[in-house]
Amino acid sequence: xxxxxxxQAVRDALMCEMTQDPRVVLMGEDVGVNGGVFRATEGxxxxxxxxxxxxxxxxxxxxxxxxxxxxxxxxxPVPEIQFMDFIYPAFDEIVSEVAKIRYRxxxxxxxxxxxxxxxxxxxxxxxxHSQSSEAYFIHTPGLKVVVPSNPYDAKGLLISSxxxxxxxxxxxPKRLYRSVKGExxxxxxxxxxxxxxxxxxxxxxxxxxxGAMVPVCMxxxxxxxxxGADCEVIDLRSLVPLDEETIFESVKKTGRVVIxxxxxxxxxxxxxxxxxxxxxxxxxxxxxxxxxxxxDTPFPYTLEHIYMPDxxxxxxxxxxxxxF
Amino acid sequence: xxxxTDLMKKKSKSQxxxxxxxxxxxxxxxxxxxxxxxxxxRIMKEDGTVDSKVEPKIDKEVVLRMYHNMVLTRAFDERxxxxxxxxxxxxxxxxxxxxxxxxxxxxxxxEKDWVFPSYREPGIFLYRGAGLYEMLCNLWGNRGDLSKxxxxxxxxxxPKIKMFSVSSPIAxxxxxxxxxxxxxxxxxxxxxxxxxxGDGGTSENDFHTGLTFxxxxxxxxxxxxxxxxxxxxxxxxxxxxxKRLVDKxxxxxxxxxxxxxxxxxxxxxxxxxxVDRARRGEGPSLIECVTFRMGPHSSSDDPTRYxxxxxxxxxxxxxxxxxxxxxxxxxxxxxEKKEKSLQEQIKAQIAEAVERAEKEPAPxxxxxxxxxxxxLTPQLKKQKAELLHEVELRGKFxxxxxxxxx
Ligand SMILES: Cc1ncc(C[n+]2csc(CCOP(=O)(O)OP(=O)(O)O)c2C)c(N)n1
Ligand SMILES: [Mg+2]
Numbered sequence: 034x035x036x037x038x039x040x041q042a043v044r045d046a047l048m049c050e051m052t053q054d055p056r057v058v059l060m061g062e063d064v065g066v067n068g069g070v071f072r073a074t075e076g077x078x079x080x081x082x083x084x085x086x087x088x089x090x091x092x093x094x095x096x097x098x099x100x101x102x103x104x105x106x107x108x109x110p111v112p113e114i115q116f117m118d119f120i121y122p123a124f125d126e127i128v129s130e131v132a133k134i135r136y137r138x139x140x141x142x143x144x145x146x147x148x149x150x151x152x153x154x155x156x157x158x159x160x161x162h163s164q165s166s167e168a169y170f171i172h173t174p175g176l177k178v179v180v181p182s183n184p185y186d187a188k189g190l191l192i193s194s195x196x197x198x199x200x201x202x203x204x205x206p207k208r209l210y211r212s213v214k215g216e217x218x219x220x221x222x223x224x225x226x227x228x229x230x231x232x233x234x235x236x237x238x239x240x241x242x243x244g245a246m247v248p249v250c251m252x253x254x255x256x257x258x259x260x261g262a263d264c265e266v267i268d269l270r271s272l273v274p275l276d277e278e279t280i281f282e283s284v285k286k287t288g289r290v291v292i293x294x295x296x297x298x299x300x301x302x303x304x305x306x307x308x309x310x311x312x313x314x315x316x317x318x319x320x321x322x323x324x325x326x327x328x329d330t331p332f333p334y335t336l337e338h339i340y341m342p343d344x345x346x347x348x349x350x351x352x353x354x355x356x357f
Numbered sequence: 358x359x360x361x362t363d364l365m366k367k368k369s370k371s372q373x374x375x376x377x378x379x380x381x382x383x384x385x386x387x388x389x390x391x392x393x394x395x396x397x398x399r400i401m402k403e404d405g406t407v408d409s410k411v412e413p414k415i416d417k418e419v420v421l422r423m424y425h426n427m428v429l430t431r432a433f434d435e436r437x438x439x440x441x442x443x444x445x446x447x448x449x450x451x452x453x454x455x456x457x458x459x460x461x462x463x464x465x466x467x468e469k470d471w472v473f474p475s476y477r478e479p480g481i482f483l484y485r486g487a488g489l490y491e492m493l494c495n496l497w498g499n500r501g502d503l504s505k506x507x508x509x510x511x512x513x514x515x516p517k518i519k520m521f522s523v524s525s526p527i528a529x530x531x532x533x534x535x536x537x538x539x540x541x542x543x544x545x546x547x548x549x550x551x552x553x554x555g556d557g558g559t560s561e562n563d564f565h566t567g568l569t570f571x572x573x574x575x576x577x578x579x580x581x582x583x584x585x586x587x588x589x590x591x592x593x594x595x596x597x598x599x600k601r602l603v604d605k606x607x608x609x610x611x612x613x614x615x616x617x618x619x620x621x622x623x624x625x626x627x628x629x630x631x632v633d634r635a636r637r638g639e640g641p642s643l644i645e646c647v648t649f650r651m652g653p654h655s656s657s658d659d660p661t662r663y664x665x666x667x668x669x670x671x672x673x674x675x676x677x678x679x680x681x682x683x684x685x686x687x688x689x690x691x692x693e694k695k696e697k698s699l700q701e702q703i704k705a706q707i708a709e710a711v712e713r714a715e716k717e718p719a720p721x722x723x724x725x726x727x728x729x730x731x732x733l734t735p736q737l738k739k740q741k742a743e744l745l746h747e748v749e750l751r752g753k754f755x756x757x758x759x760x761x762x763x
Binding site: 062063065066067068070071088090091092094095118119121122154155156157158159160161162207208210211212298299328329330331333334335336337338339340343345346349 | 447448497498499506507508509512524525526527557558560561562563588589590591595596597662663719720722725726729734736737740744747750751754755756757758759760761762
């Protein structure tokens with residue numbers, strides 16, 4: 034066991050997979066010599082050479098399109114997009130090509146690859162270094178979407194993603210890169226994609242979250258305890274495929290739900306979760322579902338702490354559904 | 358500046374010839390980095406001396422104003438970095454070594470022209486009269502900031518002086534400049550648009566699109582590529598297979614010229630010519646300014662992880678400010694006394710603006726909802742009311758943001 038930060042766990046997973054599978058290649062802006070601007074690929078070019086860790090020209094559709102071609106031709110690329118906010122030049126390659134190739138070729142071509150990208154706010158990054166745009170990709174059939182919230186899951190989920198036969202969007206909560214540490218086994222292991230984790234069992238209110246919102250919701254749960262609400266916090270970990278069973282089981286127990294995400298409210302993944310719960314478990318609900326989300330505005334700079342859900346805002350929402 | 362037009366013509370012609378006849382006979386990668394490329398258009402030698410045969414006739418006032426602006430830009434960058442190091446602002450992007458490019462290009466424009474800058478161009482804002490106080494307020498993202506504290510530091514926006522709002526996504530501005538230029542063409546205003554990106558920026562799709570559109574429509578646009586040899590950690594040799602970025606102009610059907618980016622007079626002369634061409638309706642041009650990024654990529658970057666130190670050392674001897682000062686001295690337009698008083702004046706000016714700017718309060722949380730649309734939608738009105746209610750309920754919001762890592 035090693036005590037690693039989340040970003041070190043990501044690097045560790047890459048190291049493990051590159052060591053045991055020569056098909057795994059990395060590429061992206063500044064990932065080689067510089068080891069990535071967040072150091073997620075630190076030292077890997079030195080270890081595996083310039084053909085397996087490629088510094089790319091500054092072009093995101095190039096990064097993804099090239100990775101796709103490599104995947105089609107037998108490699109297991111793990112391209113990095115430096116910030117999720119800069120993924121849009123590659124949007125066409127991802128949603129029109131990567132996501133659809135299996136379907137449009139009748140299963141004749143596949144492109145197993147993992148698009149790693151840091152997402153989310155809380156690092157004083159303003160409009161373009163803070164967004165949480167998972168919804169665009171969740172809305173695109175053919176892509177899996179995975180979001181770890183701690184070092185152990187980060188390593189296990191990333192290894193699972195690299196071994197997956199489908200393209201995976203692996204969204205890394207950059208705010209947690211260095212602020213959380215945890216025990217991580219040195220050897221390879223997997224965490225199954227598509228399984229949520231009940232990170233805090235409780236009986237009163239189900240709190241659904243992922244990524245950087247998990248520690249926020251855990252703190253909220255602490256705030257709620259003395260206020261008389263026992264939260265069950267569920268870290269979804271995988272948004273596509275979604276572990277509906279764990280969600281419904283919890284909702285049926287608590288009858289009350291708060292959904293938390295950083296992305297804007299309108300058409301955020303919270304809307305989908307809310308609709309699903311209404312479809313499958315509405316008769317168990319004791320109160321309307323409440324969403325705690327980013328505002329329906331671009332992501333601000335100075336007031337990001339007011340824009341983003343924080344423990345107190347989540348706790349207020351929990352109080353609202355509890356006392357409905 | 359009558360020789361100017363020839364410059365563009367000759368350059369673009371010789372490029373074609375070179376490309377056809379001897380594609381391999383170009384300067385090698387290592388040379389390209391260790392010496393200033395010899396194919397660059399240059400007026401001042403590195404010591405500031407000028408061969409009187411090539412000396413352009415630029416008004417003394419213009420040259421002095423350029424010098425002033427370069428010194429101001431340097432001082433502003435130094436102060437910006439210092440404020441960040443002291444933890445008073447969150448982030449800064451210095452433009453050390455690139456003062457001649459910013460100033461030389463800005464000086465060649467008219468007030469009515471449009472500028473679509475990148476994030477490493479404080480000097481253009483300063484030249485065109487952006488207030489120090491407003492720029493500093495942007496660094497704090499406070500109530501004095503024209504962008505209302507919504508953008509990261511150095512992402513300025515000054516509509517009144519036609520300095521377009523800086524965006525983080527690389528190279529997007531190049532295409533928008535073509536649109537602004539086309540609008541000017543259609544409205545017959547004789548405005549031109551100039552847009553900037555880095556060497557890294559030339560790899561983005563938007564660079565291709567911008568130059569394609571400009572070439573297709575003969576839009577009155579000038580593209581300036583600041584080739585400072587690095588895109589964060591990626592050196593030019595890994596950025597492209599092209600030997601010279603200026604060669605890209607050929608493919609888009611526009612003339613291009615490589616300029617010594619540390620020679621303010623050369624930058625000015627080349628830009629003036631491209632601007633005049635555009636204004637005459639002769640279409641777009643590409644100017645590659647060859648320089649070196651003398652500072653870190655940003656306040657969060659450590660260039661010693663990847664920078665070629667020898668190369669960096671070599672470039673410390675090519676300071677564009679020193680070069681222009683030597684020129685001014687040789688013309689007897691400048692002396693020690695004037696230098697000292699300029700330095701003092703700028704120091705005091707910045708100090709005064711810093712003091713005022715730092716005092717401004719953070720934006721009002723209710724302002725978060727403004728400017729998403731011309732008017733608040735019903736949903737936004739609801740969210741605003743909810744936030745107002747929450748503010749009343751809990752009073753304070755704790756800011757637990759981490760420091761910006763890049
Ligand atoms: C679309 C996009 N991708 C990636 C980034 C991250 N990024 C910011 S600056 C930069 C390098 C830019 O290099 P260059 O164009 O040479 O300009 P310089 O920083 O040298 O002025 C990168 C990769 C970004 N801002 N936008
Ligand atoms: Mg550069």
